[in-house]
Amino acid sequence: MMFSLIRRCGARRASATSLFVAALCGAGVAAQDDESEPAETVTGTVISGPVEASWVTSHGAMPVARGEFTLHAAGDLARLSIDLEATGKFAVGRDAESAWLLDPVAGPALLIDEDFAGWETVIGLVAGLRVAPEQRRDDVEEVQSEDREALRFETDSPHGGTDAWTVARDSGALLNAEIRVADGLGGFRAVSLRVAAATRIKNAEIPSVWALHLADFEYRLTPKSIRRDHEFAVAKLRLDPTIRTVARAAAEESGGDPAVTTLEVAEVHTATIRQKVPMADLSRALATMLPEVHAAVQAQGIRMLTAPFARYHSFGAEVDLEAGIVVATPIEEKGRVKARRLPGCTVATTWHVGPYHEMRSTHERIMGWLGEHGLRATGMPWEIYWTDPGLVTDPAQWRTQIFYPLGGDR
16 A cells, blocks of 8 residues: 555546545545434444554565554444555445445455455454354464464355464463455455454453554554444444445446556655666566665665555666655665655556566556546556565465556656
C-alpha cells in the first residue's frame, strides 16, 4: 500500500475511480441516514487504540506510519478499520448488504460471504469473540514459540488449503494464527495474527498487543479501549454506498483482473540511483542498485514510505533506469545515491500479481484501458515492488504496482 503517495482529492474523470477518490475525501457522498429519523443502533463490541505499520522485508521491519484502529462487531456484522496518518484507511467488514475489503490504493472490492470467512476469524480473534479451534488433526507438532513451549496444528480453511494455529502448551492460549483470507485482488493469501504481548488476569492471558501481518505489512494493534455490550450506530458497520457502487463497477469493468484506476499522487522525496543499462542486464542491475539505496537510507536513519521502485525513463537497446525508495525526508547524497523527487501528477495504476517476467501483459492491459477511456500516457511508467522475494519464494504471490503518468509535472 503506497500510503504516503496518495493525495486523496478529486480525480479528473467522473469514472469509478474518481468517485472512489471523492468518497475518500468526503465529497459528493449521499447521507446514509435521514437526520430527521433516529439513527439505527445495535449492541456489540467496540475496540480501539493506536496502530503502527511497518513494511516487512528480508532485512527486517521498516516503520512507515502510525495511526488508530477501530473494531466494531455485532452478531454476524463486523468492521475492522485501520486509519493511518495522512495515508488513507484500510478496512474490511460485513454489513447487511455484503462483505467487502477497502484498500486506499488498490480500491474497494466486494466479497461473497464465503470469501469473508477468513477475515471473520481474524476480526473475531482480535475482538476476543473467538478462540483457537480444537485440535482436529493427528499431526500436532511440539514447537518453541519465542521462549514458550507450544503446540502447532492445522485446520481446514474454508478457502481451500489449511489454516495453522500455535497455542501455548501449558494454557492453550493462542500465540499465532496463519489464516487464509481474500486479498481483494481476486485471490487468497495467508495472514499471520500473532499475540505480540499479553496481560495475565487471574488465570487467563489477555492479548495486549496484536501483530497482524498482512501481505507485505505488519500492523501492531494495541487495544486501549474495550467496550462490551456497547450500543453504537449501525452506520459504523456500513460501507459507504458510493464506494460500494464503485466496487461493483470496477468488478464488472476489470473482468476479474485487478482494476485499472486513476489517482492523483503527491510530490515525494526519493533516494535513487540512475544509470543506463543493457535491456538484458535489467534484473541484474536492479539487484545491485536497490540494496545499495536501501543501505544508504538505513545508514542515515531515514523513514521509508514505500517498498523499492524502478522508474523507466526510456526503453531501447539500453534502458535509462532509476531505482530507489520513497523517503520521508531528503537523503544526504553519497556516492551513486542521489536525492531526487517524484513530482505530483495524475496516474493510471493497477496491480500485477505474479512473476516479474509476466508483467508485460499487465502493461499492455493498462495501455488498452487508457485507449478505451480516451486517455494517453504522458511519460514512461514506474513500478513498486511490494513483495520481497527473499521472504515470499512463490513468484505467483509477488505483488507489483504499476503506474503510468497521465499529466502534471512528469
